[in-house]
Amino acid sequence: MSENQLSNEELISAYIDGELDTEGCAQVKALLEENSAYRRLFDELREVGDQVRLIPNQQLEQGFRDQVLRETGKSTAAVVMVPHQAAFRRIGYVLAGALAVSTIIALIWGFTRSSSVFNSPAERGAIALDGESDGFSAESISDFADGGELPWIAQVAAALGTSSQDRLREGLREFSNSPRLLVTVQLSHQSSLDILEQTLSQFGVAPSAIINVEPQTGTCYFVSGNLADEIMPNHARLVFANATQAEIESTFHQLRSESGRLVTLQISETPYDRTVERRQSLATKSDTHADQRRKVKGLKIHPVGPRQMAVLFIVTTSSENQDSDK
Amino acid sequence: MRDETQLIQAVLTGDTDAFGDLVTKYQNRLFNTMFHVAGSREEAEDIVQEAFVQAFVKLDSFQGASGFYTWLYRIAFNLSISRRRRRRPESSVDAIRDAFGAEPKDNRDQPPQRMMRKEDVKLVQQALAVLSEQHRTVLVLREIEGNCYETIADILDLPIGTVRSRLYRARLQLRDELKKSILESE
Numbered sequence: 451m452s453e454n455q456l457s458n459e460e461l462i463s464a465y466i467d468g469e470l471d472t473e474g475c476a477q478v479k480a481l482l483e484e485n486s487a488y489r490r491l492f493d494e495l496r497e498v499g500d501q502v503r504l505i506p507n508q509q510l511e512q513g514f515r516d517q518v519l520r521e522t523g524k525s526t527a528a529v530v531m532v533p534h535q536a537a538f539r540r541i542g543y544v545l546a547g548a549l550a551v552s553t554i555i556a557l558i559w560g561f562t563r564s565s566s567v568f569n570s571p572a573e574r575g576a577i578a579l580d581g582e583s584d585g586f587s588a589e590s591i592s593d594f595a596d597g598g599e600l601p602w603i604a605q606v607a608a609a610l611g612t613s614s615q616d617r618l619r620e621g622l623r624e625f626s627n628s629p630r631l632l633v634t635v636q637l638s639h640q641s642s643l644d645i646l647e648q649t650l651s652q653f654g655v656a657p658s659a660i661i662n663v664e665p666q667t668g669t670c671y672f673v674s675g676n677l678a679d680e681i682m683p684n685h686a687r688l689v690f691a692n693a694t695q696a697e698i699e700s701t702f703h704q705l706r707s708e709s710g711r712l713v714t715l716q717i718s719e720t721p722y723d724r725t726v727e728r729r730q731s732l733a734t735k736s737d738t739h740a741d742q743r744r745k746v747k748g749l750k751i752h753p754v755g756p757r758q759m760a761v762l763f764i765v766t767t768s769s770e771n772q773d774s775d776k
Numbered sequence: 777m778r779d780e781t782q783l784i785q786a787v788l789t790g791d792t793d794a795f796g797d798l799v800t801k802y803q804n805r806l807f808n809t810m811f812h813v814a815g816s817r818e819e820a821e822d823i824v825q826e827a828f829v830q831a832f833v834k835l836d837s838f839q840g841a842s843g844f845y846t847w848l849y850r851i852a853f854n855l856s857i858s859r860r861r862r863r864r865p866e867s868s869v870d871a872i873r874d875a876f877g878a879e880p881k882d883n884r885d886q887p888p889q890r891m892m893r894k895e896d897v898k899l900v901q902q903a904l905a906v907l908s909e910q911h912r913t914v915l916v917l918r919e920i921e922g923n924c925y926e927t928i929a930d931i932l933d934l935p936i937g938t939v940r941s942r943l944y945r946a947r948l949q950l951r952d953e954l955k956k957s958i959l960e961s962e
Binding site for chain 2: 464469497499503506516517518
């Protein structure tokens with residue numbers, strides 16, 4: 451097909467769309483009069499358009515508007531509580547507050563570590579202890595960034611099948627491209643995804659890379675978000691775990707065994723309201739600035755049911771923090 | 777009834793109901809388009825919802841250089857691309873062709889009248905689904921949305937010449953796919 455022919459055919463297509471000026475229209479009319487092949491092409495192209503327009507319009511179901519408004523309401527709340535532009539400062543405040551809180555927690559830890567796991571009911575709700583590694587939350591960001599194979603991929607993939615394995619790898623690749631923030635949720639709780647999304651919203655994180663796999667034991671998600679650049683300078687990692695006690699214990703130990711400093715903001719089996727109250731109380735007791743307290747109050751602990759605990763671990767791995775930890 | 781500009785201003789001052797009016801105004805139009813671009817109701821609904829939410833959050837960055845709907849469509853279109861990249865393809869050209877049956881013959885010389893007799897919407901939808909994303913998108917924007925070349929170029933950030941050329945090729949491809957489908961269905 452010559453370039454001239456192609457040009458004529460494009461002209462015919464544009465003529466059908468009414469997108470030609472007077473001169474162009476005259477040119478096409480002349481082509482159609484002179485050449486039967488162009489006339490046939492004209493008919494066919496026009497017919498194609500008619501066929502597409504015959505497809506009935508798709509309509510949304512009733513209630514979509516309200517659904518959207520509910521979602522925008524959540525976004526508004528997140529924006530008000532945690533302005534994206536101030537995300538780094540916010541995390542900085544939280545980390546600072548958390549470090550102060552850690553002093554209290556360290557004391558509790560000092561009592562509990564020598565006496566193994568939850569020796570007395572009074573120690574429950576303080577710090578979680580021994581347990582088998584769950585293998586999910588202890589992988590370092592650099593492991594992801596290197597794009598290396600993680601040993602648990604095969605286990606997860608085995609439970610998921612080939613396609614999910616591909617999705618998992620895809621998620622890891624995507625995460626590797628932007629290895630900023632790792633949020634791990636491992637739980638068989640039905641509302642895990644909602645909880646994760648709400649929590650991310652509160653941090654101002656757009657979940658730009660979520661891979662959602664559901665092995666038999668629970669759910670895990672990998673998220674890299676727009677907190678990335680803001681959180682990396684501190685080499686901080688947030689792990690939000692919403693899990694059973696055993697899972698939290700193992701998570702805690704695994705995180706603690708790493709070189710970074712672990713700050714546990716809250717571990718609690720208390721009901722939702724009391725959990726929030728306690729976190730706010732811890733923040734208030736510390737020497738944090740009023741703004742910091744406000745920010746800490748902005749964090750949310752979600753209700754997770756009577757037998758489950760809500761935990762927010764903040765791990766910092768900057769050299770400064772490591773030094774201060776020694 | 778407030779016009780679009782008034783609604784946007786109202787939303788920016790905190791009037792959520794005004795945003796509801798914008799949703800009501802554009803939801804079905806956007807959904808209908810995204811249905812063809814994304815290929816399924818569920819995916820289209822998710823995209824449209826996410827697009828509205830993003831539009832709401834980013835509304836203060838809307839400059840008004842293009843119309844609100846054009847801006848909204850661009851958000852939805854980018855979301856569609858992003859979601860497609862993230863998920864494993866659920867269908868492929870091969871899969872769709874398999875669904876049609878035997879290897880298609882060369883039907884380029886089929887008279888248009890044969891096509892005229894087959895007004896089977898399903899066949900058209902299937903043929904549309906086989907097109908490349910680029911071709912399907914431009915065709916949907918033109919034939920279903922009824923946009924002029926300038927608007928399509930604006931939405932897709934393409935030169936008008938590319939829109940014209942792509943539309944022609946999209947029609948040609950759809951014509952061929954329709955002919956194949958019709959023959960194979962007989």
